[in-house]
Amino acid sequence: xxxxxxxxxxxxxxxxxxxxxxxxxxxxxxxxxxxxxxxxxxxxxxxxxxxxxxxxxxxxxxxxxxxxxxxxxxxxxxxxxxxxxxxxxxxxxxxxxxxxxxxxxxxxxxxxxxxxxxxxxxxxxxxxxxxxxxxxxxxxxxxxxxxxxxxxxxxxxxxxxxxxxxxxxxxxxxxxxx
Amino acid sequence: xxxxxxxxxxxxxxxxxxxxxxxxxxxxxxxxxxxxxxxxxxxxxxxxxxxxxxxxxxxxxxxxxxxxxxxxxxxxxxxxxxxxxxxxxxxxxxxxxxxxxxxxxxxxxxxxxxxxxxxxxxxxxxxxxxxxxxxxxxxxxxxxxxxxxxxxxxxxxxxxxxxxxxxxxxxxxxxxxxxxxxxxxxxxxxxxxxxxxxxxxxxxxx
Numbered sequence: 177x178x179x180x181x182x183x184x185x186x187x188x189x190x191x192x193x194x195x196x197x198x199x200x201x202x203x204x205x206x207x208x209x210x211x212x213x214x215x216x217x218x219x220x221x222x223x224x225x226x227x228x229x230x231x232x233x234x235x236x237x238x239x240x241x242x243x244x245x246x247x248x249x250x251x252x253x254x255x256x257x258x259x260x261x262x263x264x265x266x267x268x269x270x271x272x273x274x275x276x277x278x279x280x281x282x283x284x285x286x287x288x289x290x291x292x293x294x295x296x297x298x299x300x301x302x303x304x305x306x307x308x309x310x311x312x313x314x315x316x317x318x319x320x321x322x323x324x325x326x327x328x329x330x331x332x333x334x335x336x337x338x339x340x341x342x343x344x345x346x347x348x349x350x351x352x353x354x
Numbered sequence: 355x356x357x358x359x360x361x362x363x364x365x366x367x368x369x370x371x372x373x374x375x376x377x378x379x380x381x382x383x384x385x386x387x388x389x390x391x392x393x394x395x396x397x398x399x400x401x402x403x404x405x406x407x408x409x410x411x412x413x414x415x416x417x418x419x420x421x422x423x424x425x426x427x428x429x430x431x432x433x434x435x436x437x438x439x440x441x442x443x444x445x446x447x448x449x450x451x452x453x454x455x456x457x458x459x460x461x462x463x464x465x466x467x468x469x470x471x472x473x474x475x476x477x478x479x480x481x482x483x484x485x486x487x488x489x490x491x492x493x494x495x496x497x498x499x500x501x502x503x504x505x506x507x508x509x510x511x512x513x514x515x516x517x518x519x520x521x522x523x524x525x526x527x528x529x530x531x532x533x534x535x536x537x538x539x540x541x542x543x544x545x546x547x548x549x550x551x552x553x554x555x556x557x558x559x560x
Contacts, residue, residue, distance in 0.1 A: 187389035188370045191378045201383075245385035346381045 200344055204240030208336040209233070212329050220324075226313060227325045231257070231302030232333060238299070239337045243349045247297055251354045252290075254330050256297025260286035261326035264307025265319050272308075272315075279308045368395050404515070406554060412517060412531045413510030415550040416540030420530070422447050425454055425498035429465075432457065432497045445530035445538045446501045452536035455501030456528065465491060465500045507532045510539065514550050517542055 209232065216227035235257070238248035246252065260282075267282035286304040290296040303326055306314060314321060341349035373388040373395075386394075422445045423432050436442065436459075443458025463472060468480075506520065507530045517529060521544060531540040 187387050188374060190384065190387060191374050193383050194381065197382055242383045242385050244382050247385065 196344070200340070200347060201241040204337060204340040205236040207340055208236050208240055208333045211332050211336050212325075215332065216325075224313070224316065225320075225324055226317075227329050227332075229303065229306050229310070229314075229325050229329065231299040231306060232325075232329055234299035234302055235297070235330065235333055238297070239333060239349075240341070243337070243341050243347065244351060246351070249350045249352055250334055251352070252295050252297040253334055254327065255293060255295025256290050256300030257303050257326045257330040258322060259289050259293065259295060260297075260300035260304035261307060261322040262319070263289060264304035265321050267304070268308045268315065269318075275308060279305055282308050368392055407515035408513050410514045410550050410554065411510060412508055412512045412514075412529070412540070412542050415514060415546050415553075416510070416531045416542045417546060418540045420444065420538050420541045422453070422530075422538050423457060423497050425449075425496065425501070427497045429462075429492045429495045429497060429500065433462065433492065443528060444541065445505065445507075446497050446503075447538065453505050453507055453530050453532050453538050455498070455503035456505045456526075456530060457497050457501040458527065461500045461502055462492065465495070467491075505530060507536075508542075509533075514547060518547060521547065 209228075212228045212232055220227050235253060238245055239253055242248050263286045264282040267278040267285070271278040271281065282304040283301045286300055287296070290300055307321055317324075337349055341347050370388040370392055373391045377384050377388070377391075421435075421439055421441060423435060425446050425448050427435075436444075443456065443460075445453045446455040446457050448454045460471070463477075468477065472480075506524055506526055508517065508520070510531050510533075512531075520526070520529065528541055528543045530538050531542060533539050
């Protein structure tokens with residue numbers, strides 16, 4: 177298959193899920209984001225800390241909407257956010273004067289590290305990027321960003337996923353822990 | 355014997371359509387494309403088949419009480435022996451006990467002047483017409499004169515996958531199994547092979 181032929185695709189797209197799956201994805205993600213958002217806006221807002229970052233929206237897609245995916249399992253959710261957050265903060269602190277380079281390195285290195293540690297979680301790339309481009313609120317946190325919001329937020333979302341995803345009879349989460 | 359092209363043996367293959375149908379029946383969003391799943395299934399399937407085939411060797415399936423005849427045995431005596439034991443052939447050994455050939459009904463028939471595999475009626479009519487019956491040729495000759503040589507043999511570690519390929523490609527019906535010194539320790543016939551496939555299906559499912 178030559179280079180241009182590969183671009184044709186040619187495969188079939190997977191089928192649409194049933195409305196049952198849509199409903200439970202909605203319920204799970206509503207509750208999961210509600211939990212971190214409540215903590216963020218009602219408790220931490222005054223303190224300079226934060227609980228919600230953009231990448232959690234992406235995590236919600238996986239851990240409430242594609243719960244069988246290897247990318248959505250606890251190992252990936254926690255490992256992906258924590259490792260990527262650490263890479264992101266390091267990239268900003270080392271190369272903050274060249275934000276374009278810090279941003280690119282943060283994301284690419286996070287992906288490499290997540291691959292190497294079998295923790296690939298796409299929202300982790302966003303977590304690393306936010307550490308660089310997230311503005312003063314994020315920069316002021318320093319390495320605390322790794323614990324709050326990254327680790328703690330992921331843990332709260334995980335708890336909601338465990339509670340909600342196991343309610344329906346033919347849904348089960350996780351497939352594996354580590 | 356009809357040759358079966360290997361290509362015809364492709365088992366019922368899985369299609370992307372099957373995968374899509376299966377994905378519809380399994381609740382939840384499954385994070386893989388039908389094409390990738392199909393490829394993974396086919397690879398895993400061939401690995402499983404290979405493991406199954408590799409798990410049985412000549413040593414597992416061979417008949418251990420192998421009847422062999424000596425190279426110098428007169429043909430008439432050998433014919434009596436084969437008739438008495440109700441077998442159609444076996445390995446031939448030299449004075450040291452090493453396998454040097456294989457003798458079977460086919461070799462006898464060839465010697466009498468029949469080619470390939472004649473029917474019983476062909477043989478009967480031929481011999482009723484006594485002028486053209488060459489069965490007399492068999493006297494005064496030894497097994498060594500008519501045996502098929504060099505013999506196709508195998509060690510006890512050969513897998514049934516390799517054995518079945520050997521049977522098909524070399525058009526043989528029996529395979530003497532020999533030890534390191536070349537002495538017969540068993541024989542695998544087409545019947546043994548058929549039984550081994552049957553035994554594979556009987557295995558408990560895990």
